[in-house]
Amino acid sequence: xxxxxxxxxxxxxxxxxxxxxxxxxxxxxxxxxxxxxxxxxxxxxxxxxxxxxxxxxxxxxxxxxxxxxxxxxxxxxxxxxxxxxxxxxxxxxxxxxxxxxxxxxxxxxxxxxxxxxxxxxxxxxxxxxxxxxxxxxxxxxxxxxxxxxxxxxxxxxxxxxxxxxxxxxxxxxxxxxxxxxxxxxxxxxxxxxxxxxxxxxxxxxxxxxxxxxxxxxxxxxxxxxxxxxxxxxxxxxxxxxxxxxxxxxxxxxxxxxxxxxxxxxxxxxxxxxxxxxxxxxxxxxxxxxxxxxxxxxxxxxxxxxxxxxxxxxxxxxxxxxxxxxxxxxxxxxxxxxxxxxxxxxxxxxxxxxxxxxxxxxxxxxxxxxxx
Numbered sequence: 078x079x080x081x082x083x084x085x086x087x088x089x090x091x092x093x094x095x096x097x098x099x100x101x102x103x104x105x106x107x108x109x110x111x112x113x114x115x116x117x118x119x120x121x122x123x124x125x126x127x128x129x130x131x132x133x134x135x136x137x138x139x140x141x142x143x144x145x146x147x148x149x150x151x152x153x154x155x156x157x158x159x160x161x162x163x164x165x166x167x168x169x170x171x172x173x174x175x176x177x178x179x180x181x182x183x184x185x186x187x188x189x190x191x192x193x194x195x196x197x198x199x200x201x202x203x204x205x206x207x208x209x210x211x212x213x214x215x216x217x218x219x220x221x222x223x224x225x226x227x228x229x230x231x232x233x234x235x236x237x238x239x240x241x242x243x244x245x246x247x248x249x250x251x252x253x254x255x256x257x258x259x260x261x262x263x264x265x266x267x268x269x270x271x272x273x274x275x276x277x278x279x280x281x282x283x284x285x286x287x288x289x290x291x292x293x294x295x296x297x298x299x300x301x302x303x304x305x306x307x308x309x310x311x312x313x314x315x316x317x318x319x320x321x322x323x324x325x326x327x328x329x330x331x332x333x334x335x336x337x338x339x340x341x342x343x344x345x346x347x348x349x350x351x352x353x354x355x356x357x358x359x360x361x362x363x364x365x366x367x368x369x370x371x372x373x374x375x376x377x378x379x380x381x382x383x384x385x386x387x388x389x390x391x392x393x394x395x396x397x398x399x400x401x402x403x404x405x406x407x408x409x410x411x412x413x414x415x416x417x418x419x420x421x422x423x424x425x426x427x428x429x430x431x432x433x434x435x436x437x438x439x440x441x442x443x444x445x446x447x448x
Contacts (some may be wrong), residue, residue: 081190082256088227089259097227098266100275103310110253110286119447120411121289122250123439125243128381128407129177130435131419132399134168136389137208140396144351144359147390154389157422168423171208173400174435176241178427179203180264181438185445189248191260193267197226200268204428208396210237210361216268227263230270234317234332236366238269240397242278243404246286248446257282273332273363276311280333281401283307288408297375301340304371305333319365322358335364340372350376351391359392366394370401381406382416 092098138158139147151158157166183196197220200206206213212233219229245264249257258279265278284303288295295303312331319325328335335357343353350373359369369392377384384406388399407415425435 079190081187081192082259085191085193085259085263086256089262092227092266098262098275099232099270099272099315100262100266101272101311101313103276103279103308105279105283105307105311106255106258108258108283109255110249110257112253113250113289113447117250117289117447118411119443120413121408122247122442122447123412124407124410124415125285125289125404126177126181126247126407126439126442127412127420127423127435128385128403128405128415129240129243129400130170130174130403130425131168131407131415131423132385132388132401132403133171133173133396134423135385135419136396136399137169137171137173139389140171140208141393142395143393144355144391147395153386155386156418166418166422168419170424170426170435171396172206172210172213172237173240173397175203175206175427176200176213176237177244177400178435178438180241181244181247181442182427184244184248185438185441189446191245191248191264193226193263196264197229197267210235213237213268226267230266230268232271233269234271234273234363235269236274236361236363236394236397236401238265238267238274239277239281239363239366240400242282243285244442246282247442250446257286272312272315273317273367276308277304277332277363277367279311280304280307281405285404285408288405291409294379294409297344298341300371300375300378301336304367305337308333317364319357320360320362323356332363332367336368336371340368340375343372344375349391350387354392359394359398361394361397366398366401370398370405373398373402374405378406378409381410381414385419 157168212231212235245261265275318329354369358365388402392398425433
């Protein structure tokens, strides 16, 4: 363990002791990851990262529209909606891609160590964030006003931390261990200091790590059950309630309880993804985002294209849900199983004019963290 990891571990222990972080210290913090072996294919990591960017680009030009309204406007979306002057469909980033790849870029600059202050500064100084969420804006306002990073995170169960969390596992591929949990918890609570948010970031990081090694898609029940196993004891007794839809006033409990109960019920009823996501809604609130992403994966993880198409068409916060789904199916199937037209059409931007940046960061990550 290097000095940065020692410092982060000590800092997190103190945060738990002082109850600065809204999270319980669950069993995941003692889960030792086995390093990826010599036969590991980095194509799976490329798939995870590109899947996230592709999902964002497929959805961001029609985000926040109700699925029926979106369908009336665009029909079924199966490609990027913006075309260049030659009529080629092109994928452009929103905040999901920007924050994900700025995270990866900072990890590269710090040679794999996670230095929270530097990531906070990158978020603050890198320029315009497209489609920035209210929680992220409030975090930046607090941080830029002089508050330390660990006091700037907002008490929000929005999906803005979960959408950018995938790169946190990349520096740990060679070594495994337990440091990834400390890094992930600190990275998550930086902006969204909330039980549901940080627990979901930790659970998804663990699931992505496992997906990178799977030779075939897991059984549908794996998605809600594994999520609930990983997140359950991180949440304590902090309850959340639906903000609308059919389940308003009929549920109050933890996010993992909601996921386990409602997803297994929806699957047993053979609901399609539109029907299920309409029942619990599919916005930026994690009680909507997490079940929507996991249910799409229950139904379609075996088919990366269809999983992303359903995320883009059947949900309201479709860029973020598609970004999360894209990371999962990319980790499971690798870059080679992502539709070539989507990879070719992705601009790879993180800012207005840095075409190809996403691809160069992934190539740099392969060299720095794997070769």
